[in-house]
Amino acid sequence: MRNRKWLQEGTFLSPGYTEGTVLKAEGKCKDCSRINEVLSRVGDRWSVLIVISLANYGILRFNELKRNLGISQRMLSLTLRELERDGMVNRTYHPTIPPKVEYSLTPLGKSFREPLKGLGQWALNNLPAIDQARQRYDEQEASERQSA
Amino acid sequence: MRNRKWLQEGTFLSPGYTEGTVLKAEGKCKDCSRINEVLSRVGDRWSVLIVISLANYGILRFNELKRNLGISQRMLSLTLRELERDGMVNRTYHPTIPPKVEYSLTPLGKSFREPLKGLGQWALNNLPAIDQARQRYDEQEASERQSA
C-alpha cells in the first residue's frame, strides 16, 4: 500500500498502469489522490501496529517492537524509516556498545491515534454484523448453486 | 489488502509464512487480528472509494462507478461483490435489455462513513505537516550524503 509510485509526481507509468486510467481517476475523482494518501498510511498494517504499540508503551527499542509485533526485521526497518520520515516517530540513537535505538511517537504520531480509535470503535461495533452478512451471502450462494 | 489468508481460521499457512511468525504476532498482540480485520476493509482503496462515491450520489450503475473512479472492470466487479457480501452495498438487478444494475449503500455502509470522515479530517489537517517533515528528512539525508 505504501509505494504508490503512480501517485507520485513525475513518476513514469510502468507497463500495466496505462496513462489513461490514471488520468481518468484523477480527473473524475479529485479527492481520490488525497484519500489514497491517507490509505497509504492507514492501510499499511505495520504502520498502524507500530503507532499503536508506541502509543501504549511510550518508548520501545528496535527488537522490542520486533518481538511485540512478530514483524520481520526488514519490514520493521523499512516501516520505521518511513514513519520517521513522515514525522510520526522519533528515533534516538545511543552510540553505545552494543548500540541502542529508541523509538517514540511525535505529537503528530500521537494525534493520529484519534481517528484510528474511531475506526476501531466502528469495527468493534460492526464486525459481527459483517460476519452475519457474509454468512447469509454465502448460504444464499450455496443454495443457488444447488438449484442450478 | 483484502485476502489476508493467514488471518482466516483453518487456513493452512502457505510457504513464506512460517507458523512461528504468525503465532508470535497473535500471541503478543492480541488486538492485532481485530485491527487487521479493520484494515483489510479500510485499507482497500477501491472499497473506500466506492463507499464514498455511493454516499455522495446515492445510487450508481456499474459503468457510472467505473467512469467515476477510473477503476478497471475487473476490480470494480470484485470489490462490489465483496462489499455486497459484507452487507455494505445493495445490488439491484433490472432484467431489461440492455441489463441495468444499480448499487447503493446499506445502513451499514452508510454508518461506515462516520469513522472514515474522522480519518479524512485528520488527513486534511496533517498532510501538510507530513509533507514538511518529509522535506526536512530528505534534505537532511541529502546533506549527509554530501559530507560523506
Added chain:
DNA sequence: CAGTATCCAGTGTGATACTG
C-alpha cells in the same frame, strides 16, 4: 543490538478479449 543486502513466492491489479 540494530540494522542492511539479497532472494523469492504470493498477491494485487490493469489490459484484453469474450458472453448474455
Added chain:
DNA sequence: CAGTATCACACTGGATACTG
C-alpha cells in the same frame, strides 16, 4: 450494459545471511 476469463507484471513482505 454488466459482467467473466485469462494473462502479465510490479510490488509486498518473509527468510536468510551478513555487518559494525
